Amino acid sequence: MRVPSLATRGSLRLVALYNGEWQACRRTFASTTTLPIQHKQATNHQRIAIRPGTPQQSLQHQQRRWQSAAAAVQETAVHDPNALSQDAIVSNLDPKEAARLDKVRNIGIAAHIDSGKTTATERVLFYTGRIKDIHEVRGRDAVGAKMDSMELEREKGITIQSAATFCDWVKKTPDPVTGEMKEEKYHINLIDTPGHIDFTIEVERALRVLDGAVLILCAVSGVQSQTVTVDRQMRRYNVPRISFVNKMDRAGANPWKAIDGINQKLKMAAAAVHVPIGMEDEFKGVVDLIRMKAVYSEGENGEIIREDEVPADLREFAQEKRRKLIETLADVDEEIANAFLDERTPSPTEIKDAIRRSTIALKFTPVLMGSALADKSIQPMLDAVCDFLPNPSEVENLALDRKRAEAPVKLVSYNSLPFVGLAFKLEESNFGQLTYVRVYQGSLRKGQVVTNARTGNKVKIPRIVRMHSNEMEDVQEIGAGEICAVFGIDCASGDTFADGGLGYSMTSMFVPDPVISLSIKPKQTKDTPNFSKAMSRFQREDPTFRVHVDNESGESIISGMGELHLSIYVERMRREYNVEVTTGQPQVAYRETITQHVPFDHLLKKQTGGAGDYARVVGYMEPTGQLGDNLFEQKVVGGTISEKYLFACDKGFQASCVEGPLLGHKVLGTTMVINDGATHMTDSSELAFKTATQHAFRQAFRAGQPQVLEPLMKTVVTAPNEFQGNIVGLLNKRNAVINDTEIGADDFVLSADCSLNSLFGFSSQLRAASQGKGEFTMEFSHYSPAPPQLQKELIAKHEKEKYKR
Numbered sequence: 001m002r003v004p005s006l007a008t009r010g011s012l013r014l015v016a017l018y019n020g021e022w023q024a025c026r027r028t029f030a031s032t033t034t035l036p037i038q039h040k041q042a043t044n045h046q047r048i049a050i051r052p053g054t055p056q057q058s059l060q061h062q063q064r065r066w067q068s069a070a071a072a073v074q075e076t077a078v079h080d081p082n083a084l085s086q087d088a089i090v091s092n093l094d095p096k097e098a099a100r101l102d103k104v105r106n107i108g109i110a111a112h113i114d115s116g117k118t119t120a121t122e123r124v125l126f127y128t129g130r131i132k133d134i135h136e137v138r139g140r141d142a143v144g145a146k147m148d149s150m151e152l153e154r155e156k157g158i159t160i161q162s163a164a165t166f167c168d169w170v171k172k173t174p175d176p177v178t179g180e181m182k183e184e185k186y187h188i189n190l191i192d193t194p195g196h197i198d199f200t201i202e203v204e205r206a207l208r209v210l211d212g213a214v215l216i217l218c219a220v221s222g223v224q225s226q227t228v229t230v231d232r233q234m235r236r237y238n239v240p241r242i243s244f245v246n247k248m249d250r251a252g253a254n255p256w257k258a259i260d261g262i263n264q265k266l267k268m269a270a271a272a273v274h275v276p277i278g279m280e281d282e283f284k285g286v287v288d289l290i291r292m293k294a295v296y297s298e299g300e301n302g303e304i305i306r307e308d309e310v311p312a313d314l315r316e317f318a319q320e321k322r323r324k325l326i327e328t329l330a331d332v333d334e335e336i337a338n339a340f341l342d343e344r345t346p347s348p349t350e351i352k353d354a355i356r357r358s359t360i361a362l363k364f365t366p367v368l369m370g371s372a373l374a375d376k377s378i379q380p381m382l383d384a385v386c387d388f389l390p391n392p393s394e395v396e397n398l399a400l401d402r403k404r405a406e407a408p409v410k411l412v413s414y415n416s417l418p419f420v421g422l423a424f425k426l427e428e429s430n431f432g433q434l435t436y437v438r439v440y441q442g443s444l445r446k447g448q449v450v451t452n453a454r455t456g457n458k459v460k461i462p463r464i465v466r467m468h469s470n471e472m473e474d475v476q477e478i479g480a481g482e483i484c485a486v487f488g489i490d491c492a493s494g495d496t497f498a499d500g501g502l503g504y505s506m507t508s509m510f511v512p513d514p515v516i517s518l519s520i521k522p523k524q525t526k527d528t529p530n531f532s533k534a535m536s537r538f539q540r541e542d543p544t545f546r547v548h549v550d551n552e553s554g555e556s557i558i559s560g561m562g563e564l565h566l567s568i569y570v571e572r573m574r575r576e577y578n579v580e581v582t583t584g585q586p587q588v589a590y591r592e593t594i595t596q597h598v599p600f601d602h603l604l605k606k607q608t609g610g611a612g613d614y615a616r617v618v619g620y621m622e623p624t625g626q627l628g629d630n631l632f633e634q635k636v637v638g639g640t641i642s643e644k645y646l647f648a649c650d651k652g653f654q655a656s657c658v659e660g661p662l663l664g665h666k667v668l669g670t671t672m673v674i675n676d677g678a679t680h681m682t683d684s685s686e687l688a689f690k691t692a693t694q695h696a697f698r699q700a701f702r703a704g705q706p707q708v709l710e711p712l713m714k715t716v717v718t719a720p721n722e723f724q725g726n727i728v729g730l731l732n733k734r735n736a737v738i739n740d741t742e743i744g745a746d747d748f749v750l751s752a753d754c755s756l757n758s759l760f761g762f763s764s765q766l767r768a769a770s771q772g773k774g775e776f777t778m779e780f781s782h783y784s785p786a787p788p789q790l791q792k793e794l795i796a797k798h799e800k801e802k803y804k805r
């Protein structure tokens with residue numbers, strides 16, 4: 001193992017623990033070393049100490065030393081990742097750099113459909129001075145909210161694409177002793193995400209790159225189906241969240257039900273940090289339970305925040321909820337637990353610190369309350385973002401070092417370290433392709449040359465902008481831990497960019513498989529070039545939107561996450577590319593599998609003059625057990641088939657799985673084992689073994705009691721109670737399995753598993769059965785055998801089409 005780097009120069013000493021010894025680091029500084037190398041016995045692993053120079057040295061001079069030292073520390077980490085921890089670097093950050101990062105927040109707003117994400121973001125932009133007026137989603141002025149910039153979003157009143165913006169929030173806190181107001185300015189990068197599951201990739205990639213999130217819940221509905229999905233996505237990327245119960249002005253608002261939902265359905269410890277003052281149309285503000293102060297939103301747009309004593313009629317209730325908050329914190333935070341055991345009431349600062357610690361540790365979520373539409377209590381939510389969500393240096397981000405067998409390396413949001421950034425979203429704009437980049441380490445400057453880790457291509461960054469919905473602001477440089485967009489780089493969504501020498505790449509986001517597809521073609525052949533352009537752009541921008549040409553019919557098939565998803569692209573094609581298209585019936589992404597163990601012994605033997613084809617494969621096929629990935633195994637003993645030919649067999653198996661024998665859909669949950677065979681001295685070839693395997697696969701598959709599988713969707717229907725009978729009837733007709741029904745004061749929520757196939761046209765029937773008041777969401781759950789009659793029909797139809805061709 002290499003001795004870690006050692007840097008000593010002037011009075012700056014950088015010492016690192018290595019093999020149980022403290023050693024000073026020497027690297028770039030070796031030639032100018034003026035201090036002797038330090039050797040100290042130490043027992044404490046993972047500690048790095050960087051000591052500043054003497055006070056006589058200029059600040060700038062010291063600063064440079066700090067930066068070089070930190071670069072050396074990271075170099076040490078690269079060679080011996082165990083030599084230091086991120087905490088060590090962070091705790092030794094240049095104080096100026098640490099102060100900058102402390103005031104940066106990268107957050108996302110995510111929630112179930114229509115919970116008020118865009119409306120809340122509009123208020124955030126207004127109160128931070130980014131926009132001059134407030135415009136509503138589906139508002140009467142027909143302008144639409146700032147973050148819904150796409151024409152279709154404004155028309156439909158839904159968010160389709162996530163939109164990024166940034167703002168500065170000046171947090172005002174009274175000094176606990178003097179009562180004097182202290183102002184702190186925070187820089188917030190914010191992404192508003194869509195709620196519809198059809199656009200789930202937008203949430204996925206936003207959460208991949210954000211450090212914290214605001215989970216919005218509706219005060220009437222509480223935890224809803226997509227809240228559960230968003231919760232899952234937040235957990236996937238370890239994103240700490242604060243929760244905001246919105247719509248407190250609505251009739252039937254009940255924030256305590258929402259909090260129960262977070263505790264029970266999301267299994268996340270949650271407690272209110274607010275108590276509402278007034279409810280429904282009497283909602284005026286909140287009691288801050290940490291400081292025990294009433295906070296009113298006043299003025300025409302709630303821009304004036306007035307603090308007062310807690311109203312007398314709420315004091316007891318507020319005390320009870322404060323105790324509940326402390327109790328919940330005691331379960332997740334040791335310091336509060338100790339105070340609780342000592343029967344001591346923790347101070348407001350202790351409570352605040354405990355909320356911050358446990359939120360960042362993903363053990364707790366503080367729950368705030370307000371109403372975005374009624375302009376109430378949004379500023380306290382912004383304060384909570386600053387108080388409880390992490391700054392970029394408090395989040396662990398790893399890259400894989402490809403030069404060292406993909407060993408994980410911790411990235412540090414430090415401007416002077418080599419640059420590492422992740423391209424998480426692509427968008428076509430009037431000025432060319434726009435790539436959103438999260439800078440994890442180092443800074444990115446205009447004109448800088450960076451390397452795409454996937455392709456190895458070097459690119460020069462021609463232009464950097466900060467996005468404000470669809471507007472942009474040019475910047476020369478963007479610091480570590482921030483989000484920006486760059487023009488003129490060719491890449492795919494999820495690519496890592498890094499400074500030339502670094503072989504780092506970051507793991508990308510989770511991309512769900514499409515579940516629905518339809519055939520599509522332009523109505524007029526003259527539109528074909530524009531049609532192709534649109535298709536390739538949409539595919540580049542959205543990894544859940546796929547296009548392929550069907551081998552048999554020659555038709556273009558688009559696939560995506562749901563009917564709405566595909567219909568939005570069809571509509572965008574018309575509006576943005578002037579292409580009218582004809583589409584076929586939506587098709588379900590079926591799968592095929594076998595249900596029985598089948599042995600095979602297949603011989604391919606052809607003699608057509610010259611060298612022939614010879615390959616014999618023997619083995620068996622069987623269900624893998626779960627409907628997961630397919631598996632190829634070779635158990636050949638005695639070398640009857642060489643490695644090279646077995647590799648060809650594997651290829652043949654993989655190719656067979658792409659188009660199943662029943663319907664031409666993908667194969668799932670099938671294992672093929674080859675345990676014997678025969679090879680001919682001259683006639684065997686890789687092609688012969690690949691073909692023989694494909695033949696054997698087809699025959700064995702048909703003999704293995706094959707089945708057509710269809711996607712089952714987790715379906716959640718919400719409607720007024722009086723329509724429950726009608727709706728249950730509708731679902732029964734579709735053979736849905738009803739898992740749960742929750743009856744509220746006005747509405748009921750029904751969860752069922754229903755096949756995607758039987759859900760086509762469901763939305764219009766639901767509307768008819770509930771006087772337009774019912775809503776439903778669906779999300780892919782799992783594959784399950786299709787009903788036998790449907791399987792027969794599908795197979796017969798496929799055979800007929802094959803025969804026609």
Ligand SMILES: Nc1nc2c(ncn2[C@@H]2O[C@H](COP(=O)(O)OP(=O)(O)OP(=O)(O)O)[C@@H](O)[C@H]2O)c(=O)[nH]1
Pocket residue numbers: 111112113114115116117118119120136137138157158159160193194195196246247248249250370371372373374
């Ligand atoms: N009563 C009431 N209505 C609200 C409130 N906040 C938002 N709304 C309304 O709820 C509807 C949905 O609001 P949006 O802000 O578009 O919700 P969203 O979560 O961004 O929607 P999607 O992104 O499409 O999922 C709009 O009609 C808003 O006016 C609120 O605090 N109170």
